């Protein structure tokens with residue numbers, strides 16, 4: 200091979216060399232989880248959590264317009280790499296769509312999966328898979344998710360799937376399991392599994408009644424099984440959504456049992472990652488909810504404590520005598536959250552550092568593009584007015600929720 204040819208080959212290989220992303224990327228979000236919730240969960244379990252063994256840092260959680268973030272702005276920061284206003288789903292402060300981590304991973308030809316115990320259009324799953332100016336735009340979010348090309352959605356919200364949406368998903372080849380048994384039978388993607396009318400049934404409610412819905416661990420196991428079939432690796436987001444829900448209404452039992460279920464999924468994922476090198480697992484709450492503290496109780500008030508906790512009787516064998524459980528708010532707080540995972544060198548210090556820390560991926564704004572579209576061999580192209588041909592989900596991205604094309608990079 201002559202020198203010129205070798206140099207040309209080297210140039211061709213440059214984009215490949217520049218890709219610093221791990222093969223498999225797993226982000227796990229225990230929504231609204233306070234450090235104090237970990238303390239109680241450990242006492243209830245009577246042993247350390249899998250999560251505790253891999254904690255190594257702290258993450259700042261603020262949004263662009265508040266020290267106290269909401270779940271939408273927080274997940275947008277973790278997915279897109281920029282702070283935005285509370286309520287925003289993967290749009291910036293000027294309401295321009297930003298590249299989600301799901302879209303970025305699809306552009307790398309990776310399989311992508313979204314798993315949650317929330318409704319699938321909840322702020323956290325939505326910010327990794329869709330765009331909207333406001334988290335309450337449920338129709339825009341589900342339509343965006345249906346057209347996203349993402350390989351796996353597992354969560355709550357059966358009623359989102361109208362007959363038209365079911366047909367649209369079937370036409371795209373999706374399996375549509377609606378209970379644990381049907382999910383177990385799915386042996387290849389894509390899959391869009393919704394269980395429960397809205398949220399999945401809380402773990403506390405499953406203790407006394409049989410439940411046909413999968414657990415977070417069940418869904419995570421199926422996601423790993425299906426997504427790992429992709430030769431280019433995968434990106435998977437797993438959310439334990441109801442730790443937050445319990446904290447909002449000061450129901451410690453709800454939060455703690457959801458955290459224990461999340462921890463079961465963490466143990467499974469960490470084991471899987473051990474057996475599959477080049478898998479980065481990063482775990483961090485999006486914010487803390489409730490302002491939970493566990494102060495010592497004066498002697499005369501001991502025994503009264505339990506009355507102040509909703510469904511305290513369901514919390515398990517843990518009956519602290521000398522501790523009080525105090526929530527300081529029914530909302531979120533501004534405190535930092537813990538950072539955990541299997542790669543301590545991956546250290547995002549702010550929520551918006553996640554994309555760079557995980558995949559050396561900078562914030563990408565998406566300027567709007569115009570042109571006509573053509574489809575060839577199943578790949579969609581945009582022909583811009585100057586004749587440039589841009590490949591869908593690579594050079595350009597089509598976002599179903601806005602029905603527009605965007606350039607991937609400025």
Ligand SMILES: [Zn+2]
Nearest residue numbers: 230231270485
């Ligand atoms: Zn949240």
